[in-house]
Amino acid sequence: xxxxxxSVCNVGxxxxxxxxxxDVSFDVQEGSIHSVIGPNGAGKTTVFNCxxxxxxxxxxxxxxxxxxxxxxxxxxxAARGISRTYQNIRLFRNITAIENLLVGMHLxxxxxxxxxxxxTPFTRADERAAHxxxxxxxxxxxxxxxxxxxxxxxxxGEQRRLxxxxxxxxxxxxxxxxxxxxxxxxxxxxxxxxxxERVRARYEITLLLIEHQMRVVMSMSDRxxxxxxxxxxxxxxxxxxxxxxxxIAAYLGTAAAAHAVPA
Amino acid sequence: MRRIGIGRTGAWVTWxxxxxxxxxxxxxxxxxxxxxxxxxxxxxxxxxDTLSLGQATVLLLAAGAGAMAARGDGSRWLQGAxxxxxxxxxxxxLSRAMDALTLQPIFIALSPDLQAxxxxxxxxxxxxxxxxxxxxxxGLVGAGLRAAPRxxxxxxxGAVAVLVAGVFQELIQLMLQQYExxxxxxxxxxxxxxxxxxxGAITVFLVVTLLAQLFGRATQGRVAAMEPARRRQIxxxxxLAVIVVLPAVAGSYIGQVLMLVGLYILMxxxxxxxxxLAGLLDLGFVAFxxxxxxxxxxxxxxxxxxxxxxPYWAAMPVSVLLAVCVGVLFGLPVLGVRGDYLAVATMGLGxxxxxxxxxxxxxxxxxxxxxxxxxxxxxxxxxxxxSPVALFYLTLVAAAIAAxxxxxxxxxxxxxxxxxxxxxxxxxQALGINLVRSKLLAYGLGAAFAGLAGSIFATMLSSVYPxxxxxxISINVLALIIVGGMGSLPGVILGSVVxxxxxxxxxxxxxxxxxxxxxxxxxxxxxxxxxxxxxxVRQRELHAGDETAALDAGADLLPARE
Numbered sequence: 001x002x003x004x005x006x007s008v009c010n011v012g013x014x015x016x017x018x019x020x021x022x023d024v025s026f027d028v029q030e031g032s033i034h035s036v037i038g039p040n041g042a043g044k045t046t047v048f049n050c051x052x053x054x055x056x057x058x059x060x061x062x063x064x065x066x067x068x069x070x071x072x073x074x075x076x077x078a079a080r081g082i083s084r085t086y087q088n089i090r091l092f093r094n095i096t097a098i099e100n101l102l103v104g105m106h107l108x109x110x111x112x113x114x115x116x117x118x119x120t121p122f123t124r125a126d127e128r129a130a131h132x133x134x135x136x137x138x139x140x141x142x143x144x145x146x147x148x149x150x151x152x153x154x155x156x157g158e159q160r161r162l163x164x165x166x167x168x169x170x171x172x173x174x175x176x177x178x179x180x181x182x183x184x185x186x187x188x189x190x191x192x193x194x195x196x197e198r199v200r201a202r203y204e205i206t207l208l209l210i211e212h213q214m215r216v217v218m219s220m221s222d223r224x225x226x227x228x229x230x231x232x233x234x235x236x237x238x239x240x241x242x243x244x245x246x247x248i249a250a251y252l253g254t255a256a257a258a259h260a261v262p263a
Numbered sequence: 264m265r266r267i268g269i270g271r272t273g274a275w276v277t278w279x280x281x282x283x284x285x286x287x288x289x290x291x292x293x294x295x296x297x298x299x300x301x302x303x304x305x306x307x308x309x310x311x312d313t314l315s316l317g318q319a320t321v322l323l324l325a326a327g328a329g330a331m332a333a334r335g336d337g338s339r340w341l342q343g344a345x346x347x348x349x350x351x352x353x354x355x356x357l358s359r360a361m362d363a364l365t366l367q368p369i370f371i372a373l374s375p376d377l378q379a380x381x382x383x384x385x386x387x388x389x390x391x392x393x394x395x396x397x398x399x400x401x402g403l404v405g406a407g408l409r410a411a412p413r414x415x416x417x418x419x420x421g422a423v424a425v426l427v428a429g430v431f432q433e434l435i436q437l438m439l440q441q442y443e444x445x446x447x448x449x450x451x452x453x454x455x456x457x458x459x460x461x462x463g464a465i466t467v468f469l470v471v472t473l474l475a476q477l478f479g480r481a482t483q484g485r486v487a488a489m490e491p492a493r494r495r496q497i498x499x500x501x502x503l504a505v506i507v508v509l510p511a512v513a514g515s516y517i518g519q520v521l522m523l524v525g526l527y528i529l530m531x532x533x534x535x536x537x538x539x540l541a542g543l544l545d546l547g548f549v550a551f552x553x554x555x556x557x558x559x560x561x562x563x564x565x566x567x568x569x570x571x572x573x574p575y576w577a578a579m580p581v582s583v584l585l586a587v588c589v590g591v592l593f594g595l596p597v598l599g600v601r602g603d604y605l606a607v608a609t610m611g612l613g614x615x616x617x618x619x620x621x622x623x624x625x626x627x628x629x630x631x632x633x634x635x636x637x638x639x640x641x642x643x644x645x646x647x648x649x650s651p652v653a654l655f656y657l658t659l660v661a662a663a664i665a666a667x668x669x670x671x672x673x674x675x676x677x678x679x680x681x682x683x684x685x686x687x688x689x690x691x692q693a694l695g696i697n698l699v700r701s702k703l704l705a706y707g708l709g710a711a712f713a714g715l716a717g718s719i720f721a722t723m724l725s726s727v728y729p730x731x732x733x734x735x736i737s738i739n740v741l742a743l744i745i746v747g748g749m750g751s752l753p754g755v756i757l758g759s760v761v762x763x764x765x766x767x768x769x770x771x772x773x774x775x776x777x778x779x780x781x782x783x784x785x786x787x788x789x790x791x792x793x794x795x796x797x798x799x800v801r802q803r804e805l806h807a808g809d810e811t812a813a814l815d816a817g818a819d820l821l822p823a824r825e
Contacts, residue, residue, distance in 0.1 A: 054689060094682070095683070104694050
């Protein structure tokens with residue numbers, strides 16, 4: 001039995017009168033790929049925001065390892081080993097690709113500002129190590145030779161990979177990917193899937209994935225959680241979830257679900 | 264038949280465009296005339312009894328219109344002439360209107376003197392055709408210069424030299440005043456009391472043109488062969504040499520102007536950390552300047568309300584430190600405020616400082632509206648830095664140190680965190696950047712430079728008054744950063760020279776300074792929103808070419824994570 005890395009317990013999120021999430025619970029096992037799916041507006045990204053504390057959940061608890069992380073600040077969550085990407089790519093557009101990676105390493109650099117002003121040997125060593133690591137990460141995300149390009153000038157697929165690279169630069173134990181294949185054609189999608197597999201193999205991290213493309217979800221996930229209207233309607237292995245009438249109803253409507261069940 | 268129709272339409276479009284370009288320049292000329300700038304410029308000779316600055320401005324506008332207009336596919340010469348005519352047409356109409364109506368009660372600048380300038384001293388019937396003809400000729404010249412770039416490149420240096428020699432004649436004469444002998448003779452030949460002589464102008468033009476022909480070609484080739492980065496370095500080196508040497512030879516007036524430029528550079532470097540790097544739009548920046556100035560004043564002044572009588576060098580670090588503290592305190596209440604709201608909030612905080620100084624509550628300590636007087640000059644051993652030139656060098660050293668610190672910070676972990684903050688605050692935080700710490704460091708370090716500038720400012724003026732710390736200073740500093748290029752150190756220097764130095768040198772413009780400011784800002788935002796000298800994209804990956812090879816060879820030896 002694998003260890004639970006992340007545990008979302010009865011999390012609710014309301015904005016005034018609007019209930020975005022109610023009573024959502026699921027566990028993510030260490031080393032697994034766990035997907036969160038659901039129709040548009042189901043609350044998938046809200047779950048991510050509640051985990052990283054970009055939003056503070058209005059009820060429930062979030063546990064990471066043995067520590068409760070709801071109520072921390074986002075930078076505290078990052079320091080504990082959770083990193084994420086965004087549905088609409090959010091790179092630092094006006095700095096270069098390699099600088100984006102270096103910003104991601106912020107947590108692991110120890111130099112401070114007066115060390116930088118005096119250019120102390122410690123700062124120099126720190127910067128050199130960071131630079132080496134950034135170059136290596138650049139290579140890994142397939143952007144070698146593009147490091148000095150401003151992030152906003154990179155191609156779409158490159159931006160996606162750079163964003164994942166930046167998330168990896170924080171050396172997370174859990175990586176949250178918000179629709180990594182959004183806006184990609186089938187070939188690009190396959191490449192991205194292979195890339196995500198490589199990320200897992202190399203960094204041995206746990207992945208929590210929001211995904212729309214069923215092909216991706218079904219072939220990659222160890223476990224799937226399905227949300228609809230802010231509540232969890234199903235959870236299980238991909239094949240189980242696929243057959244679940246509630247899921248089919250949520251995606252295709254109740255008539256289709258009624259039709260599908262006998263089959 | 265249809266083709267002719269299309270051709271006509273095409274010609275019509277071209278001519279209409281030509282006329283519109285000309286009229287746009289004409290509108291500019293009309294505006295200058297209506298606000299009084301044109302007449303003011305007219306009162307200054309470039310070449311005595313031949314060409315005033317005002318006339319030169321009108322002719323340059325017409326020539327510019329001609330050059331801009333002459334790019335269609337039709338007859339360039341005709342387009343140039345039409346452009347030039349259209350550029351002076353509004354002035355000609357204005358002149359006619361002033362004959363018929365009394366406009367001066369409405370626009371006080373439309374005076375008989377302006378009318379005299381526009382009619383060129385001719386009777387009304389001859390004046391309008393003469394003005395339009397001049398416009399046409401200027402437009403033709405503009406078109407010609409555009410059509411023959413080599414010719415214009417040959418003539419341009421001479422023309423610019425005459426213009427500079429004429430516009431800055433007061434300054435140059437001031438500089439040359441001290442010399443006798445051959446230099447004095449040259450001065451007397453080239454200049455009279457209030458402008459270039461005719462022979463002088465021709466001589467300057469010929470000499471500069473000749474020199475440009477002799478040396479220009481060779482240098483041009485060599486400059487073109489250089490890498491852009493190297494070229495910039497050389498330009499920066501020349502600029503630096505001029506800045507260092509000029510005040511020593513040019514005397515105290517230039518020293519004073521450059522010192523002011525230096526103070527603004529110091530503040531610009533500070534605000535650049537906040538606005539350019541960290542993206543924190545701060546309109547209360549003058550508060551830190553005021554804190555630095557008042558701290559120095561209260562610690563050193565020979566005044567009844569002074570707290571101590573420290574030497575300047577002891578008061579300066581205290582001023583900087585106190586400015587940092589105020590910067591951090593200042594940052595606390597606005598930590599969660601972003602963007603436009605931050606600008607408004609900081610503006611309020613900046614005003615609070617000024618109001619406190621003016622208030623009855625602060626008056627016993629800070630002197631109220633009377634300020635603090637008798638601030639001593641800094642001593643260096645037995646030498647007192649009392650002259651503007653000596654104080655300029657103090658400012659220069661301070662600015663150099665500030666620039667160095669800012670440059671190191673920019674390329675550090677903190678600098679990257681600031682830039683991340685500027686681009687996307689939420690994401691920066693999600694990557695583990697502590698917003699509170701980073702923002703307060705930006706406010707604190709930015710305030711340090713402003714405090715230093717304030718401290719020097721206090722000893723420069725020997726007195727401080729609350730009226731010196733208006734919101735306008737914050738806006739000036741912000742404007743020079745924007746004009747220079749957000750986040751760019753050389754941009755800060757260039758911006759200070761252009762926005763602070765030039766208006767000081769052209770003292771007649773004093774009154775119209777903010778008019779020019781506005782115009783410059785609008786034009787900059789339209790044509791070059793990234794600033795005069797935008798910040799470089801740092802080359803980090805390629806910079807480490809030698810390390811790259813090693814990395815490629817030993818990629819597997821380096822673990823991704825420990």
